[in-house]
Structure formats: C-alpha cells, structure tokens
Amino acid sequence: MQQELKAFQVGDHDIVAHYSAAEALAYLCEQYNYSDGEVTIDETSAVSDKLLDEPMRDEEGNTLPPLRVDLVAATAPAILHSWE
Template sequence: MQQKELKAYQVGNNDIVAHYSPQEARAWPIDFAGYAEDDIELAEVELVDDRRLDLPVVDEEGAQCGTLRADLASATEPALLLSWE
C-alpha cells in the first residue's frame, strides 16, 4: 500500500498545516484549534508553492528558524507548521 504524501496547505489567513489533501487541511483547525465549521471555506485552502516553502521562517524575535520545507520534511503526521495573527 502506497503511503500518502504530506503537503503544506495555507488554511485561511493565519495557519499553514501539513496534511494529505485540501479537505483534510481545512478540517485541521476546525478539529484542533476550535474554529467553527463555517469559519473556513474550502476555497480558503491553498497548496503552499515551492518559493514559499524555501523562504526562511522568522520567529517573533526575528531569529531564523529554518524553512517550511524542512518542517514539512520532518513531519510524520498531519501537523500545524506555522501560525500567526
């Protein structure tokens, strides 16, 4: 049986999650972050492009924390990769 590949999806305006499909990525903040079912439309979920995967992630203090691609590669299950307000 072939294992599904995790991909990075931006969900709404504030979250990037690793998941297997846009539908499952949409469900992540609803299931784990307390969003209401109608807070996020499927149209608000988009695959993160290669350019964004390779940009350095910077924390609140301005320190570089690697890239989304590195975080995605180390993920072994669906997870929140990045969130901001």
C-alpha cells in the same frame, strides 16, 4: 503506497501538513474548535515551493529554518506554522 504530506495555507494565519486541502481544513477546524464556515475550502490553498524554501523569521527577526524542514520531518498531519 503511503501518501505524501503536503503543506496547505488554511485561512490567513495557519499552515497545515496534510494529504489534501479538504483534510487540512478539517484538521485545523478540529484542532482549533472552529465552527462550521469559520474557515472555508476557498481559504485553503497549497503552499508554493518558493514559500516552503524561504527561511522563516520569528517576532524578533531571528532567522529560522524554512517550512520545508518541518514538512519533511512530519510523519503525521500537523499544524506547521501559525501566526496572528
């Protein structure tokens, strides 16, 4: 049986699709070349259904599809959203 990707907020600025919080953290650290301890498991949590279903907005205030659209479309672990 194939595992289902879930959305995790890692740190203050990133949402990652992965199978567990620990895997999401490791994936983000690898992708961004973070050093050990730069972001920790204590800063990683599941994204709520409410947030997944809210429309997103870009820097200009334009409405974008909710995060759930990207999560459902993901077929492998990925960074779904990142902001500063």
